[in-house]
Amino acid sequence: MDPRLWLATVSGAVTLGYLAIRKLLDYDPREPPLAPQRIPIISHIIGLYKRTYNYYSDVYAATGAPIFTVPLPGQKMYVVSSPDLIQSIQRQHRAFSIDPILMKFSSIIAGSSKESDAILQHNVYGDDGDHGVAHESHIALRDGTKPSNIDEMNRDMLREVSSSLDLLEPPIGQTKRIKLYSWLRTTLTSATTRAVYGPMNPYNDQSIADAFWEFEQGIMPIIINILPTLFARKAIAARAKVSQAFYKYYTSNGQESASLLTRLRYGVATRNKLPVEDIAKIEIGGTIAIMVNTIPAAFWTLFYVHANPALLASIRAEVEACIETARGEDGTVTRTINIVTLKANCPLLLSSYQETLRYVGMGTPVREVTQDTYLDGYLLKKGALIQMPTRVVHSDPKLWGENVNDFVPERFLPENKSSRPKESCFRTFGGGKTLCPGRHFATNEILAVVAVFVARLEMEPVDKEKGWEAPTSWNTGAAGQIMAPDRDVEVDIKRREGVEEGWRWVVRVDKGDKVFRMVTEDFGDE
Numbered sequence: 001m002d003p004r005l006w007l008a009t010v011s012g013a014v015t016l017g018y019l020a021i022r023k024l025l026d027y028d029p030r031e032p033p034l035a036p037q038r039i040p041i042i043s044h045i046i047g048l049y050k051r052t053y054n055y056y057s058d059v060y061a062a063t064g065a066p067i068f069t070v071p072l073p074g075q076k077m078y079v080v081s082s083p084d085l086i087q088s089i090q091r092q093h094r095a096f097s098i099d100p101i102l103m104k105f106s107s108i109i110a111g112s113s114k115e116s117d118a119i120l121q122h123n124v125y126g127d128d129g130d131h132g133v134a135h136e137s138h139i140a141l142r143d144g145t146k147p148s149n150i151d152e153m154n155r156d157m158l159r160e161v162s163s164s165l166d167l168l169e170p171p172i173g174q175t176k177r178i179k180l181y182s183w184l185r186t187t188l189t190s191a192t193t194r195a196v197y198g199p200m201n202p203y204n205d206q207s208i209a210d211a212f213w214e215f216e217q218g219i220m221p222i223i224i225n226i227l228p229t230l231f232a233r234k235a236i237a238a239r240a241k242v243s244q245a246f247y248k249y250y251t252s253n254g255q256e257s258a259s260l261l262t263r264l265r266y267g268v269a270t271r272n273k274l275p276v277e278d279i280a281k282i283e284i285g286g287t288i289a290i291m292v293n294t295i296p297a298a299f300w301t302l303f304y305v306h307a308n309p310a311l312l313a314s315i316r317a318e319v320e321a322c323i324e325t326a327r328g329e330d331g332t333v334t335r336t337i338n339i340v341t342l343k344a345n346c347p348l349l350l351s352s353y354q355e356t357l358r359y360v361g362m363g364t365p366v367r368e369v370t371q372d373t374y375l376d377g378y379l380l381k382k383g384a385l386i387q388m389p390t391r392v393v394h395s396d397p398k399l400w401g402e403n404v405n406d407f408v409p410e411r412f413l414p415e416n417k418s419s420r421p422k423e424s425c426f427r428t429f430g431g432g433k434t435l436c437p438g439r440h441f442a443t444n445e446i447l448a449v450v451a452v453f454v455a456r457l458e459m460e461p462v463d464k465e466k467g468w469e470a471p472t473s474w475n476t477g478a479a480g481q482i483m484a485p486d487r488d489v490e491v492d493i494k495r496r497e498g499v500e501e502g503w504r505w506v507v508r509v510d511k512g513d514k515v516f517r518m519v520t521e522d523f524g525d526e
């Protein structure tokens with residue numbers, strides 16, 4: 001063949017192939033650069049399947065791009081790795097909105113009726129002013145969890161945590177064997193839901209709590225939504241059990257004696273005329289938010305504090321110095337741990353807690369592009385999804401330094417402020433409109449558990465060979481913002497030397513509790 005004809009044929013074929021792939025990918029060169037892939041689309045699907053929450057970190061490590069495009073079948077994604085761009089996205093909450101996704105998913109995940117879906121979708125883009133379930137819910141969540149509004153929730157939660165630890169502490173000289181994650185799950189499910197739902201809490205019934213966790217394990221097939229009655233049968237049955245319990249709760253006015261958070265959220269639902277059957281169904285989403293992350297966060301904080309004997313000794317000394325001891329007229333000794341005092345005087349405990357959250361944070365807040373918008377010179381197209389994976393930001397050595405992959409308990413000490421990146425790089429609680437409103441409550445709960453544990457108990461793993469070897473977390477559920485361990489860690493618990501029989505332990509948090517500031521929004525204009 002004439003070499004010129006050959007060249008023309010080959011370059012024509014390459015151009016046509018390129019255009020065909022472009023068409024398939026529907027990629028516009030003004031969009032963020034495409035993430036590299038060996039086989040279009042398939043490589044991403046395989047990568048996400050194999051590497052789960054680490055896949056986008058791999059892509060970022062290969063490209064260094066602050067934002068890149070990942071085309072998936074039927075859905076285009078923009079993945080953002082730069083904390084500055086994430087903040088800019090969160091500020092533009094109309095162009096990049098969470099609400100259409102939340103409302104869509106609440107019907108898929110909760111199984112609410114068509115009638116309610118229409119109510120949930122009403123004014124979801126906010127074009128018609130600041131009303132509708134989506135908008136009003138954010139306000140109710142903020143108001144119901146403000147530090148000045150959660151005194152009662154704190155009190156109920158701490159009472160439950162204290163009494164669980166009373167039951168856990170073995171008599172002098174004896175050992176109790178527990179599975180640490182399971183113990184925390186039972187204890188914190190009870191403490192958190194009792195604080196949020198009040199005395200008529202549906203999760204007082206263990207079978208309802210078990211049904212919730214069965215549902216949580218099976219969310220993915222429900223989200224994928226292909227023949228859910230076949231592939232998500234157990235999770236759907238568990239969901240029905242939870243929603244029946246909530247139906248009974250609301251029709252018996254259980255919410256009236258519950259926390260302000262529950263009352264405000266119920267007010268939004270009834271003002272917008274959601275039927276009670278659907279309010280009961282949708283509440284499973286509320287339980288996901290309040291439960292799913294606190295338990296692994298408490299687990300890993302306890303885990304990393306105990307895995308390092310020198311750290312444990314230093315944190316113990318900090319906590320010990322904060323405990324008030326009082327002897328009553330009858331000789332009873334009361335040991336009081338005040339969370340406010342801990343926050344003021346235990347910098348290493350706080351730093352280790354925040355480092356744990358950095359280390360095991362793996363959530364991916366999502367937004368929908370509601371109109372074609374330019375961001376940092378790139379075109380983001382209407383209908384695409386934006387993903388902002390915490391793991392990518394938290395494992396970036398350019399931000400955190402060469403020791404980014406190490407657990408460094410001192411990283412967040414006040415004196416190390418100049419050697420760590422600005423607050424917006426800490427993403428475990430998200431940010432912007434959906435910044436976790438429960439972060440102060442969760443922090444109080446986790447600090448309480450860890451402080452009481454180190455003050456009262458000694459704990460060591462039963463499997464001496466593995467010791468404090470961290471479990472993998474590949475099977476973390478779809479709703480998780482924190483890695484969940486793939487295996488439980490069995491531990492032997494003993495009473496600490498010097499802790500006497502008959503001591504009364506009280507954990508409290510004063511009214512107007514001072515918050516532990518971790519996210520940029522908590523620092524205001526500083």
Ligand code: HEM
Nearest residue numbers: 138289290293294297365366428429430434436438442481
């Ligand atoms: C360590 C524990 C927790 C972590 C790491 C965590 C993390 C998060 C994150 C990252 C988001 C934003 C998700 C997104 O933008 O897609 C979020 C939202 C939320 N969290 Fe938390 N959370 C925790 C505990 C709690 C607790 C204890 C509560 C309630 C008492 C709570 C209530 C909520 C609610 C209601 C939302 C939705 C906010 C909205 O849509 O406006 N969280 N959480």
